[in-house]
Amino acid sequence: MAQAVLTVGKAKTWSVPDWRPRRTTVLAFALLAPSLLFLALFTYWPVVQVLWQSLHGQVRVGGPQAYVGAQNFLKLFADPAFRKALANNLVYALGTVIPSLVLALGFAMALARSSRVNALFRALFFLPVLIPLVAAASIFLFLFLPNIGLIDYHLAKLAISGPNWLGDPDVALWSIMALTVWKNAGYYMLFFLAGLQAVPADAYEAAILDGAGPWQRLRYVTLPYLKPTIGFVLVIGLLNVVTQVDHVFVLTKGGPSDSTNLLLFYVYQQAVENYDAGRAAAGTLVMLALLLVVTASSLRTLERSFGEKDA
Amino acid sequence: MTTTRRSVLAGAALAASFALQPAFAQAPTEIELFFPVPVDGQLARDMATLIKEFNEKNPTIKATPVYTGSYDETLIKTRAAMKAGKPPAAVIMSANFLLDLKIEGEIQSMDALIKADGKTNDQFMGQFFDALHGNAVLDRQVYGVPFHNSTPLLYVNTDHLKEAGLDPDKLPANWEELVTTAKKLTKRDGDRVTRWGMMMPSNYDYGGWILQALTQSNGGEWFNVNYGGEVYYDTPSMLGALTFWSDLVTKHKVHPAGVQAGGAVSGAFLAGQTSMMLLSTGSLTHIRNNAKFPYKVAFVPKNVRNAVPIGGASLVIPTGVEGERRKAAWTLINWMTAPEKSAWWSRATGYFAPNKAAYDTPEMKEFIAKNPDAGIAVKQLDVAKPWFATYKTVPVRKAIEDELAAVLSAKKTPKEALVAAQKQADEIMRPFVEQTALKLPTN
């Protein structure tokens, strides 16, 4: 014990030789160690496993895993359901992130000022974030129910018959998107509320003195200040559209005719329904590659949001 | 990883997760039963009651019922538990998954257990309705014990029949009558339909099953009962069945377009928004308890013959369950499928009891006398056939269900749909086919 203390004391006082890690380095890694341990176990190691699995598959029915080269990827890209899921995910991403973003910004601007009434409305928009996605999906299952569901019931009173919200291949994805926007807009609103605090009041005053109308102020004052927030929310939103599929699970299971199949759900189907671990792994890698592109292309935004570069 | 490290972690997990339970000097064999909830929460409680009674009667065994979601989710969870090295001792598994599980080597044959009880396979299976054997006995070995079963059934709102001037005692028995009745029952307000004549569920899992019922009623088979690598999608019997369904939607306009989920169909029926529906016998109790109007049930209407597929679930023992746990699982399985328990579960759910002797119990006789609809459901068993089961049943089923959805949404003609479904299904089953039917001796 005394020896240990002595050694540490020595290391402190002596000048550090080049080959020995500096004290701050040791400290830094000691502080990072808990995080790195869990990241290694549950992020990096699984990725290694997925990489391995993507090159292996069952050659014999019920047999062991064997090396199959690029076959899993070839089969993946040849599968029309995969291409459909890829296309759906694109539509889904654009059709949920952009409306959520615009709505969130609108909500935030309208409710930016702290008051009791505004606090109430902020809370209201945030409520959907608080309930589990599976539970929200159960509620929306009733909303979209043909004939007797909430929407059709009220449409019938106006003598209108609505489409088969979840059962028509042309409509189902849009219904799912409506749920996603409802669920997420309030969450993004919080980020914009935070971002709006950074806009100095005198910037508005100056704009008004210059005779700028509300739209011009939005265009030339608010939006430029909010740019980092918009970038950040965009990335969070894009990550969400790829990683959250609980509602597809409950509402449509990817149907009808794969019209609501999204990448993660496709991967899940390959893994547990088709029982094709190799193709599922290949699909996971494609998904990760896409996420990587999303993140990499917005790296500057992320770095700025988290302050790596401009600090 | 060393054993010590693992046990330390496991111990920590245990301590962190829940209070330690008192240790018994002679611990009972602990087993888990994975079960799906077929209709609603009430049944989850019924299952708990059932297992509690079992534990009281069998002090050497402690069985825990584990709710595992829908049929598909139960399959997923079972496979996940097996991968984690902790297979449940017994699972109530959708009857048409057994073949696939057997091909993948994930469930075990029960022949040795049956033999140890001094019975032959035929004697053992003899206690169950013949229609159920096809999905439980594979290659002459017993892989599953039928637990609760169903068939599709025609439900008719007889108030609506009377209102339309039809005889409430004469339900449609063939496709011709079904169409004319549905037309008379459908109510319109201009172009808008305010009440449908007929509804059939077409969501994943349900749609394939209903289409199989129509195909079989049209003389078809859907799949090769004896071989897991063949389905007969692109055949006249199937084309007729799919065209019939499609005509109800597009030609006769008595059935809503697009995919209808099972819950939406029964909901519409209970709300009086559809006058007739094809639905599982498993929903009988739910309909009986919630319908505020008189209704009647009948066999699925035929075109060529009366025939329906069975549905429901069987008890299986996963691979890797050995020794005392296997014996305990076997005790539980036999207890749950004995006539009295089988009959009790049947009354609670609406599923019919697979054990024939269940219908000889006094409670059951009284129940059937009181609820003739339950009696009709059981009679249909005489014409019931095995549920489709192939290598990779779920994706093979999905292949046709996706096309069914396209037809019901008027995106494809029935013929186009069947050709596409056949191609896709053949592609999915190809590895199995190449390794079995097409694998020939080379010297």
Add this chain to the structure above:
Amino acid sequence: MSAASISQASTGVSTGEISPKLGYAATLLVAALWMVPFLWMLVAAFNPENTGAGMASLVPSYIPTLANFREAWASADFPRYGLNTTIISLGILAVQIVTITLAGYAFARLEFPGRTLCFYLFLLQLMLAPVVLIVPNLTTIAKLGLYDSLLGVMAPYFASAFGTFLMRQAFMAIPRELEDAALIDGASVFQRIGFIYLPLAKPSLVAFSIVSVTAHWNEFLWPLMVINSPDLRPLTVGLASFTRGAEGAQAWGVIAAGTLLVSAPLLIAFALFQRAFVNSFVSSGIK
């Protein structure tokens, strides 16, 4: 205060412009739309009917009943599930606070070789949501002997890149002089983090806690996979036991009541503390 004057105030000026007023009015309209699913949930939960045509009405035309709540309450062991969910959410949060504070400090205040590499390694986790890696993670959990334990549900979330970056950003905003003063007094690194950095980073910590607890409170697929024992089920999995039957029909009143029961703790917590919640988010400096 009238709606119009708030809208003017919200843009920081008081003029007679029409667009902000319209925007505010539109927001209130959308808010009404946003409420519809909740409104239905409330009306349906107290509806004595469960399946009839009148289930869709948003105006209650019945004598309210607690039958649906009784049914839902009896269908699942809610107190136990609630406890499990609480253990999971708070357990994850507790460990996360330790890991993200330490790592956040390292990134904010220490220069060391491999810093950039580490930064990107962390960044990688932002996109590798555990749900994407559900299959391999399940194997890892099983190998660690954590299958079917609450710890198994929690473990994959113990490290959080999002939290780390959030703390790092908060720490960087704290003047170095404060730490230097403590250093002169001989405070250890943990004392400095605990007594200087953490208290000053409270808004970020609270904001992160909201995000973390909400996410894990509501998680479904992962606990469904890991947990077998009924005693260890969280609320979401328990809820699914009566909302997601395999065959047949749904009892909508019971589903609505059950959903309300499951969501209630978070909704009530939010209703009580929502101003503090939102304000901490606003002042956390997430931008």
